[in-house]
Amino acid sequence: MARGESRERILDAAERLFAEKGVGGASLREIGSAAEANAGSIYFHWKVKAELVRDVFRRRLEPLDAERMQRLAAAERESAPAPASLEAVLDALIAPMFALVERGERGGAAFLRLLGRTYNEPDRSLVRMLHRDHGATVERFRDALGRALPELSREQLAVRFHFALGALAHTLASDASWQLVVGRRPGSRSQWLRELMPFLVAGFGAPPASPRSERGAA
Amino acid sequence: MARGESRERILDAAERLFAEKGVGGASLREIGSAAEANAGSIYFHWKVKAELVRDVFRRRLEPLDAERMQRLAAAERESAPAPASLEAVLDALIAPMFALVERGERGGAAFLRLLGRTYNEPDRSLVRMLHRDHGATVERFRDALGRALPELSREQLAVRFHFALGALAHTLASDASWQLVVGRRPGSRSQWLRELMPFLVAGFGAPPASPRSERGAA
């Protein structure tokens, strides 16, 4: 093979196989052969597997986070001095992901599946790595949501943010589980975004649970 | 060790380790030693690992699904001839899970983490197995939701059900990712249920997305 270009081919193959089989389930051997490179030569570019994993995420998340931050800042400028609306904040968080696919970026769809799956990865070190590299973005958005929803306590907000990320992650990762629930193939990803947005907006805006409501349940 | 009892001990250990490290990440060797049994003796009870996995799920899901069905039927009887309300249907689906923990059932919490994680497992055969064994319950609830929300198209309903299961699965599976978003430990599981319910009810009840709303987004 030619020189210097194998690094990108390996990253592409790793991204695809991590999304398909999970980070732990994809071996360096098959990544190598999918990249039409040799498993051994991965160790020229990265010392250990974890470094390859880190770079697979970095390559996508750095521009993604930048776009999110930029959209959020723009939304806040537009609505100033009032805080950005709930819709605007969620849009800044989510739209760049779907844009990745709409744009037809090579491997973008695979990366979204991978990202959605990662929040529930068994391997803690993976989540820790994401937190280290991109936790600032999460905090920035949580604060913006807090300003958009001043009636929620800090805790209620955090919990709802958690639910929202769950719905989002599940949607991004869905392929097999999709058919279990819906019974047919999904439409376009932008269709999903249009459906997800009102669901999340309504959920965030719901009246808070009363602290003790014994409603037949648990 | 004594006779006949190792089967249950192995199931307990497998449940715990699958929840902790994922089905693929937990080895039969460590399951055996955690159960104070021998890895080899697992093969007396099950032919291959997949069969052990199936039984770990079955042991919990059969009574769980039965309780769900029963609660749903009760809710429908109560509200007849009107369909059961959205809240009642969601409660029948979700409350039995949390009840498993409230009841203090040994290993119940671990199983919920495992279940939540499973929808996003890389291994397709796992999701397929769940579908085969418990798909009927999912369909039953989807239909009940459809009767509670007649204004939604079949497709919109299915998509929102998907979002709701995502939020639920994420909540069940959350341990590491929780701290990333919220920054501290969760309260009791029943507290979670009380918070999740209004979020889902509002999300399901949201006005449907207009079929073509070019809203700055993707």
Add this chain to the structure above:
DNA sequence: GTCTATACCACGATAGAC
């Protein structure tokens, strides 16, 4: 019914030729 011993294979990682 449970154990030990082991076959066999794929994994991550290293060394060194080219």
Add this chain to the structure above:
DNA sequence: GTCTATCGTGGTATAGAC
């Protein structure tokens, strides 16, 4: 910069003693 060869580890699964 990329390849082949190989090491040690640990995975699933089997055979057979007890």
